[in-house]
Amino acid sequence: ILNVEQSPQSLHVQEGDSTNFTCSFPSSNFYALHWYRWETAKSPEALFVMTLNGDEKKKGRISATLNTKEGYSYLYIKGSQPEDSATYLCAPNTGNQFYFGTGTSLTVIP
Amino acid sequence: DADVTQTPRNRITKTGKRIMLECSQTKGHDRMYWYRQDPGLGLRLIYYSFDVKDINKGEISDGYSVSRQAQAKFSLSLESAIPNQTALYFCATSVAGLNTGELFFGEGSRLTVL
Numbered sequence: 001i002l003n004v005e006q007s008p009q010s011l012h013v014q015e016g017d018s019t020n021f022t023c024s025f026p027s028s029n030f031y032a033l034h035w036y037r038w039e040t041a042k043s044p045e046a047l048f049v050m051t052l053n054g055d056e057k058k059k060g061r062i063s064a065t066l067n068t069k070e071g072y073s074y075l076y077i078k079g080s081q082p083e084d085s086a087t088y089l090c091a092p093n094t095g096n097q098f099y100f101g102t103g104t105s106l107t108v109i110p
Numbered sequence: 111d112a113d114v115t116q117t118p119r120n121r122i123t124k125t126g127k128r129i130m131l132e133c134s135q136t137k138g139h140d141r142m143y144w145y146r147q148d149p150g151l152g153l154r155l156i157y158y159s160f161d162v163k164d165i166n167k168g169e170i171s172d173g174y175s176v177s178r179q180a181q182a183k184f185s186l187s188l189e190s191a192i193p194n195q196t197a198l199y200f201c202a203t204s205v206a207g208l209n210t211g212e213l214f215f216g217e218g219s220r221l222t223v224l
Contacts, residue, residue, distance in 0.1 A: 001169055032210040034213070043218060044215050049210050049212055096158075096166070098143075098213060100152035100153040102150065102152045
């Protein structure tokens with residue numbers, strides 16, 4: 001079992017603010033780090049998959065970075081919009097299994 | 111139609127009853143998973159299967175069993191449901207042989223055990 005920590009647990013920001021959150025995980029036995037976006041009453045959907053130390057991924061206003069040596073990943077949202085409100089989950093993949101953090105719940109206030 | 115379909119979407123049952131949650135997928139993926147989500151906890155793996163003849167226990171398999179009837183179907187059973195199995199259950203799939211492959215989730219099955 002991998003101990004995956006996400007912080008903060010929840011976040012309220014004003015529309016237009018930029019924000020970021022953290023995923024921490026043990027750096028050994030690591031294949032990939034996944035970020036998922038989970039909107040209320042829907043299924044989690046993949047945002048990014050990162051494998052290499054120093055990886056950076058971007059999708060619109062959302063980007064992520066990966067540091068495998070120290071075991072963390074950051075997710076950034078630039079200019080938050082109400083439709084960004086969701087829970088953001090990270091999950092290291094050790095090959096056979098994904099280990100999910102408890103998520104960061106983001107609420108963007110119009 | 112969803113690529114990963116779970117039935118039922120909601121079920122209320124009583125302690126001691128047998129319950130089956132079914133999952134079917136049209137993505138053609140070999141790997142299938144059952145997760146459980148509880149408030150304040152991350153998604154926890156119950157069982158996973160990498161092909162029809164492969165079944166593996168996950169982190170929290172006690173009290174559950176699974177059946178992989180075909181590549182496209184993976185069922186989760188609670189032989190004798192208890193109240194602490196009240197949770198939101200997700201089925202997911204991923205591509206075989208690709209450890210970086212993302213998970214594709216079903217819509218979830220909300221189970222309440224009274």
